[in-house]
Amino acid sequence: MTGIQSALDPAGVQAAQIHNLWHLFLWVCAAVYVVTVAFFLLALIKGRRRVEPVVDAASERRMTIAVGTGAGVTIVALLGLLTASVATGHAIGTFGNAKLEIQVTGHQWWWEVTYPHAEADKIIRTANEIHIPTGTPILVRVATRDVIHSLWMPNLHGKRDLIPGRVNKFWIEADRPGVFRGQCAEYCGMQHANMALVVVAESPADFDRWEQHQRTPAPDPKTAEQLRGRQAFLSLPCVNCHAITGTDAYATLGPDLTHLATRTTLAAGTLINNKGNLSGWILNAPAIKPGNQMPANVLDAQQLNDVVAYLESLR
Amino acid sequence: MSEYALTDERELHATWKPATGLLGWLSETGHKPIGLRYIVTAMCFFGAAGLEAALMRLQLSRPNNTLLGPDTYNQLFTMHGTTMMFLFAVPVMEGMAIYLVPLMVGTRNVAFPRLNAYGYFVYLFGGIFIYTMFALGAGADAGWFAYVPLSGPGFSPGKRVDTWSQMITFTELSALVVAIEITVTAFKQRAPGMSLNRIPLFVWSMIVTSFMILFAMPSVMLGSGFLALDRLVATHFFNQSEGGDTILYQHLFWFFGHPEVYIIFIPALGFISMILSAFTGRKVFGYPVMVSSLVFTGFMAFGLWVHHMFATGLPQLGESFFTAASIVISIPTGVQIFCWIATLWTGRLVIRTPLLYVLGFFIVFIIGGLSGVMIASVPLDLQLHDTFFIVAHLHYVLIGGAVFPLFGAFHFWFPKWTGRMFSERMGRLSFWLLLIGFNVTFFPMHLLGLMGMPRRVYTYGAQMGWTALNQLASAGAVFIVASIVIMLTNFFVSRRSGEPAGNNPWNADSLEWSTASPPPPYNFLHIPVVSGANALWDAAPDQPFVTGMRTHRREVLVTKTLDAEPDHREEIPGATIVPFFLALTTTVALWGAIFFAWWFTVGTLLSVIVLLFWFWPKREDVEEHLENERKFTLERGGEVPT
Numbered sequence: 001m002t003g004i005q006s007a008l009d010p011a012g013v014q015a016a017q018i019h020n021l022w023h024l025f026l027w028v029c030a031a032v033y034v035v036t037v038a039f040f041l042l043a044l045i046k047g048r049r050r051v052e053p054v055v056d057a058a059s060e061r062r063m064t065i066a067v068g069t070g071a072g073v074t075i076v077a078l079l080g081l082l083t084a085s086v087a088t089g090h091a092i093g094t095f096g097n098a099k100l101e102i103q104v105t106g107h108q109w110w111w112e113v114t115y116p117h118a119e120a121d122k123i124i125r126t127a128n129e130i131h132i133p134t135g136t137p138i139l140v141r142v143a144t145r146d147v148i149h150s151l152w153m154p155n156l157h158g159k160r161d162l163i164p165g166r167v168n169k170f171w172i173e174a175d176r177p178g179v180f181r182g183q184c185a186e187y188c189g190m191q192h193a194n195m196a197l198v199v200v201a202e203s204p205a206d207f208d209r210w211e212q213h214q215r216t217p218a219p220d221p222k223t224a225e226q227l228r229g230r231q232a233f234l235s236l237p238c239v240n241c242h243a244i245t246g247t248d249a250y251a252t253l254g255p256d257l258t259h260l261a262t263r264t265t266l267a268a269g270t271l272i273n274n275k276g277n278l279s280g281w282i283l284n285a286p287a288i289k290p291g292n293q294m295p296a297n298v299l300d301a302q303q304l305n306d307v308v309a310y311l312e313s314l315r
Numbered sequence: 316m317s318e319y320a321l322t323d324e325r326e327l328h329a330t331w332k333p334a335t336g337l338l339g340w341l342s343e344t345g346h347k348p349i350g351l352r353y354i355v356t357a358m359c360f361f362g363a364a365g366l367e368a369a370l371m372r373l374q375l376s377r378p379n380n381t382l383l384g385p386d387t388y389n390q391l392f393t394m395h396g397t398t399m400m401f402l403f404a405v406p407v408m409e410g411m412a413i414y415l416v417p418l419m420v421g422t423r424n425v426a427f428p429r430l431n432a433y434g435y436f437v438y439l440f441g442g443i444f445i446y447t448m449f450a451l452g453a454g455a456d457a458g459w460f461a462y463v464p465l466s467g468p469g470f471s472p473g474k475r476v477d478t479w480s481q482m483i484t485f486t487e488l489s490a491l492v493v494a495i496e497i498t499v500t501a502f503k504q505r506a507p508g509m510s511l512n513r514i515p516l517f518v519w520s521m522i523v524t525s526f527m528i529l530f531a532m533p534s535v536m537l538g539s540g541f542l543a544l545d546r547l548v549a550t551h552f553f554n555q556s557e558g559g560d561t562i563l564y565q566h567l568f569w570f571f572g573h574p575e576v577y578i579i580f581i582p583a584l585g586f587i588s589m590i591l592s593a594f595t596g597r598k599v600f601g602y603p604v605m606v607s608s609l610v611f612t613g614f615m616a617f618g619l620w621v622h623h624m625f626a627t628g629l630p631q632l633g634e635s636f637f638t639a640a641s642i643v644i645s646i647p648t649g650v651q652i653f654c655w656i657a658t659l660w661t662g663r664l665v666i667r668t669p670l671l672y673v674l675g676f677f678i679v680f681i682i683g684g685l686s687g688v689m690i691a692s693v694p695l696d697l698q699l700h701d702t703f704f705i706v707a708h709l710h711y712v713l714i715g716g717a718v719f720p721l722f723g724a725f726h727f728w729f730p731k732w733t734g735r736m737f738s739e740r741m742g743r744l745s746f747w748l749l750l751i752g753f754n755v756t757f758f759p760m761h762l763l764g765l766m767g768m769p770r771r772v773y774t775y776g777a778q779m780g781w782t783a784l785n786q787l788a789s790a791g792a793v794f795i796v797a798s799i800v801i802m803l804t805n806f807f808v809s810r811r812s813g814e815p816a817g818n819n820p821w822n823a824d825s826l827e828w829s830t831a832s833p834p835p836p837y838n839f840l841h842i843p844v845v846s847g848a849n850a851l852w853d854a855a856p857d858q859p860f861v862t863g864m865r866t867h868r869r870e871v872l873v874t875k876t877l878d879a880e881p882d883h884r885e886e887i888p889g890a891t892i893v894p895f896f897l898a899l900t901t902t903v904a905l906w907g908a909i910f911f912a913w914w915f916t917v918g919t920l921l922s923v924i925v926l927l928f929w930f931w932p933k934r935e936d937v938e939e940h941l942e943n944e945r946k947f948t949l950e951r952g953g954e955v956p957t
Contacts, residue, residue, distance in 0.1 A: 002781055005767030007698040018694045029685040040677050043656050047664035053597035054661045063600055063657040065896050071652040078642045085692035088636050093631050147465040154767050158697020159627045165555035168628035185701040185769045189465055190385045192774035290385055
């Protein structure tokens with residue numbers, strides 16, 4: 001039962017603890033089921049053989065003892081499970097000093113990801129992709145700009161709701177590198193199904209490289225095509241919603257595109273980030289992800305080519 | 316039968332004769348026709364919701380499927396959940412209770428028959444209302460729970476959510492009036508001798524359910540009412556930026572929503588006890604324990620609503636309390652299951668279709684109960700909440716816990732309703748198809764949830780690895796459809812051509828089996844007297860009955876709550892069309908209000924006019940009362956002014 005979005009394939013401390021608790025519950029419950037159904041089947045066999053029901057005092061007393069024993073065993077088993085559950089809850093809910101903090105803000109239907117920093121120019125803003133160093137306790141703060149969403153990255157931890165007017169938080173710690181997937185778990189409207197994000201757990205060294213790179217402004221165009229593309233981008237409606245650091249585009253309604261080309265997906269995990277998908281998305285996003293906020297755009301072939309070339313250069 | 320009894324019977328027939336024709340149909344106030352109408356209507360909505368489910372299964376049977384768009388899919392799952400919870404599960408249990416409770420306690424009709432008729436029409440119009448709006452493209456699409464702010468004015472413009480919140484009002488009204496009728500009928504109209512410790516377990520389960528309705532429904536009424544006000548007249552109950560609170564809505568909804576599950580489940584526990592006792596030939600083991608378990612469950616059900624909100628970030632200590640409460644509620648259910656096993660263990664089993672469904676309950680429901688223990692744990696719930704694991708869990712609990720016993724109950728009381736037996740072969744076939752189909756459809760969903768598939772997604776990518784299990788689930792749905800079709804065919808055919816059933820084909824013990832099948836409009840020629848917990852098995856050959864009831868008026872015997880000692884005779888209203896008109900004016904008020912607030916006033920004023928007719932005394936009644944008073948005074952030697 002491995003998978004990039006699976007509670008059964010933990011890649012982090014919290015998910016592993018929950019996974020252990022799951023095993024305990026699964027086996028205890030399975031045992032209870034087997035025993036109960038066995039008694040039930042036995043009762044069926046006995047009952048079918050009988051010609052007259054037995055309701056004498058001795059038999060009723062035996063049954064009382066049996067039911068009482070059953071209830072007693074149930075209570076003990078449940079108390080055990082309750083204790084284990086509370087202990088696990090305590091273990092995953094409390095944490096020491098976080099070495100890193102990530103803020104995730106939900107939008108209909110994408111994730112805004114921010115790595116805060118005391119110095120304004122070192123704040124990282126990206127979208128639909130989270131990078132984390134392994135072996136490091138991380139504090140995740142979640143909030144929403146519109147409706148309730150729920151951030152769920154099952155390989156790392158359970159979910160946490162994003163609620164208007166509140167900031168919720170939880171701790172994660174990846175214990176092995178890997179690329180995972182997270183998804184919105186609280187129904188949030190038309191495109192709830194296509195609100196995913198990529199989680200990249202990497203070695204601290206790799207993470208540092210990624211972090212340093214993300215802090216740089218967008219690279220300048222290197223070819224004439226890319227230059228034309230940037231001009232087109234800045235003159236088209238794109239700038240009403242998107243930001244590219246180092247240019248005059250600084251709107252925050254849509255995902256930050258500063259390092260778009262380093263990301264592996266488009267439209268919150270809906271599409272793989274490649275030239276064809278990017279072109280289609282720019283031209284007619286509503287057809288790909290009906291109901292989403294990105295409008296269809298009218299670009300001629302030349303413009304489209306230039307804009308895509310520019311966006312693809314945003315490494 | 317003495318000549319005296321024959322005269323009684325003729326007169327009772329004349330007094331209780333149902334009116335005929337369309338007007339007669341609309342004027343009906345008898346509990347049996349209205350109960351059956353509830354059941355048939357609820358089954359129609361069950362069919363609609365099943366169709367919606369089938370379409371969803373079709374959509375999910377392939378990754379990136381384009382059969383349904385997100386808008387349609389979101390309406391479908393909203394309508395499916397809303398219909399199943401509000402228009403099928405609760406009303407069908409109410410219908411069963413309306414039909415069975417008066418018969419089981421040995422009376423002639425429910426208390427408040429006109430209210431009963433009104434409740435049915437309000438329910439029917441509420442269902443017609445939401446499906447009309449759905450057909451017109453204004454189907455609710457914010458989920459059956461309609462969380463704010465998604466359902467609020469900012470994110471759900473248009474009439475869709477208004478339709479949803481107003482439909483709640485309709486079903487609320489109907490549920491509340493049924494709860495009142497059932498409580499009063501069970502407490503005040505029991506046959507003499509049926510003290511509290513002799514009430515059939517199904518009636519007990521309906522008493523507990525009715526009290527739960529009385530306390531749970533007002534909470535969702537507040538929730539949906541505030542939502543409607545936020546949307547229609549711009550109040551800000553749930554608007555965070557204006558001092559409202561989004562979480563408050565969730566508390567109001569789940570304070571109702573969790574007990575709702577038990578409102579559906581507890582009547583089913585009643586069915587199981589009745590069926591088991593008939594087919595084991597003994598009274599259910601541990602009657603006092605069974606009753607206290609029901610009552611305990613009813614109370615506890617109000618203490619665990621927060622387990623639907625573990626992911627909202629509540630304080631840990633509070634969450635632990637609700638984990639403990641959620642785990643504790645499995646104890647009374649466990650104890651009941653053990654008592655039933657003890658009943659089977661010591662009983663003489665006759666395996667017929669109704670019993671098979673109860674056996675299906677054991678196999679299926681226990682899985683749902685145990686997965687419920689899993690999601691009561693906060694850490695596990697954080698992974699499993701809002702995934703297909705929950706879809707699996709809730710269907711194991713609701714289909715396993717309520718629908719299996721309900722279908723068992725359909726088969727069990729079918730002979731009573733129609734006077735004919737169903738085909739045992741078709742009954743068994745439909746049972747096995749349902750058992751197999753159900754498990755094939757819903758078991759894989761546990762795994763899907765663990766493998767990361769969230770609920771309420773209209774599509775998924777092929778790379779997620781969810782395809783095979785989804786296909787399996789969709790294939791299983793075919794068996795379920797086949798099973799339901801066979802069951803309904805069985806009922807339709809057997810209703811006309813089945814073997815005559817007689818009064819008591821199962822040799823069961825409760826009072827409804829002592830009268831004809833189908834029972835006459837007045838239920839019993841003579842109000843029975845009960846002398847044991849198993850009314851019919853404990854009856855003497857010359858069991859006494861109540862005489863002295865007037866037969867030329869619709870009269871019921873009112874008894875004392877604890878020991879059911881006769882207290883007085885009460886005349887209850889006969890057929891009248893006024894409840895139908897009151898339901899119409901209620902509909903004008905509620906349906907109109909989502910378009911223009913003044914319609915609410917218009918509808919209310921019209922209702923007041925109708926209520927004048929409702930409460931207007933009948934001349935013949937007044938005259939008869941005066942006449943009685945005169946006679947009474949004369950008998951005691953008083954003087955009567957002429």
